[in-house]
Amino acid sequence: MKVALHGLALKPENFPKIELLFKELVKYGFEIFVTDPFDRQLKMNGNKVLSYWLLENPEEIGEMDFLISIGGDGTLLDAVCVVGDKEIPILGLNIGRMGFLATVATDRISEAVKMLAEGNYQIESRSLLSLNCNRKLFNGLNFALNEFTIHKRDTSSMITVHTYIDGKYLNSYWADGLIVATPTGSTGYSLSCGGPLITPEAKSLVITPVSPHNLNVRPIIVSDDSEISFKIEGRTDKFMISLDSRSTSISSEVELSVKKEKFSAKLVKLPHYHFFDTLRQKLNWGYDMRN
Incomplete structure (x- = not known):
């Protein structure tokens, strides 16, 4: 072998x-x-x-x-x-x-x-997130095991992330950022921002705001068959996005959406x-x- x-x-x-x-x-x-x-x-x-x-x-x-x-x-x-x-x-x-x-x-x-x-x-299948956008980012490695994150840059003011599930309007998050995490990623950044723990075999994704301005805004769990899309606004035209530990800067013109990747990560158990x-x-x- x-x-x-x-x-x-x-x-x-x-x-x-x-x-x-x-x-x-x-x-x-x-x-x-x-x-x-x-x-x-x-x-x-x-x-x-x-x-x-x-x-x-x-x-x-x-x-x-x-x-x-x-x-x-x-x-x-x-x-x-x-x-x-x-x-x-x-x-x-x-x-x-x-x-x-x-x-x-x-x-x-x-x-x-x-x-x-x-x-x-045993082999444990872990679902991945796939990032779709109208620009080539992350050298074509547009998938993540833990999470996709939208974040403000440096010390700039909060941003507004208009979020849609399968094309239907969900909410406009006025916050420092927004996380979409897989069940695997629910124990990571999402957890530190108040997101729930999800067992690895669950067929779901969690959307977790980062330091939201409105305290009644809470994380929400959605089906992993969903496609989640975003429109970002802020006082500056530059924002940060990340796939797990890989980050890059984008402008508000970049169109972004995430959904479950076609392939998965196989972890030895x-x-x-x-x-x-x-x-x-x-x-x-x-x-x-x-x-």
């Missing part, structure tokens, strides 16, 4: 864990390939012992059986862009902080590789993992100093 490794920020103290990962992959007969960003990270850390093939052509990712994302949730979001519509299963090895998506701890490396080799896992367990652990549910 062929496995690709992807990472964006490797610290010297992470290197022993990386060496263990390579050792276990070789033990179970995996052919190891690495993305260009991860190759640079390994070389920056003085790698002289690890042997692998470099993925020189983006299309080569389609030949992989798995991609292992090494980092935090941000690295896994970037890995989704690397995989794109190839739908290669992604396993998140967490050397970051939060780990909502990168759920495999470094003390489970040997166990995780063994499970991959033996086929002892190991035995004894459940979304509810992650919520309790990461959000400290049930934790009380008095207990």
Whole structure:
């Protein structure tokens, strides 16, 4: 089997864990390939012992059986862009902080590789958002696993985002911005702005305002079969939009709409993992100093 490794920020103290990962992959007969960003990270850390093939052509990712994302949730979001519509299963090895998506701890490396080799896992499909616009943005990578965001620039005044669902007027949000999040993204930026938690298998999207001027405006959940379109107004003609961690500046002339992408992200789910367990652990549910 062929496995690709992807990472964006490797610290010297992470290197022993990386060496263990390579050792276990070789033990179970995996052919190891690495993305260009991860190759640079390994070389920056003085790698002289690890042997692998470099993925020189983006299309080569389609030949992989798995991609292992090494980092935090941000690295896994970037890995989704690397995989794109190839739908290669992604396993998140967490050397970051939060780990909502990168759920495999470094003390489970040997166990995780063994499970991959033996086929002892499940594949979880996560819906993506697709951005449609009348300009080419984000180098054609117009999809996101977590959220699409419209935001004011810098310290400018609030903006007004006129929002439509399947062409029907919903509301004009006078706010710092507006988020459209997938169920996966409901644990991210949307949550910090008061949005609800949504289980990954739910067929829905959530629209969450960012610091709305009218306090009676609340997040709303809509079907993921919906197409959500926007018209933006403000005192300036420039605004920020983002797909996950990728951002760009646009003018009010750009036409924007989002809907569910045709393909999905495939995340490797190991035995004894459940979304509810992650919520309790990461959000400290049930934790009380008095207990």
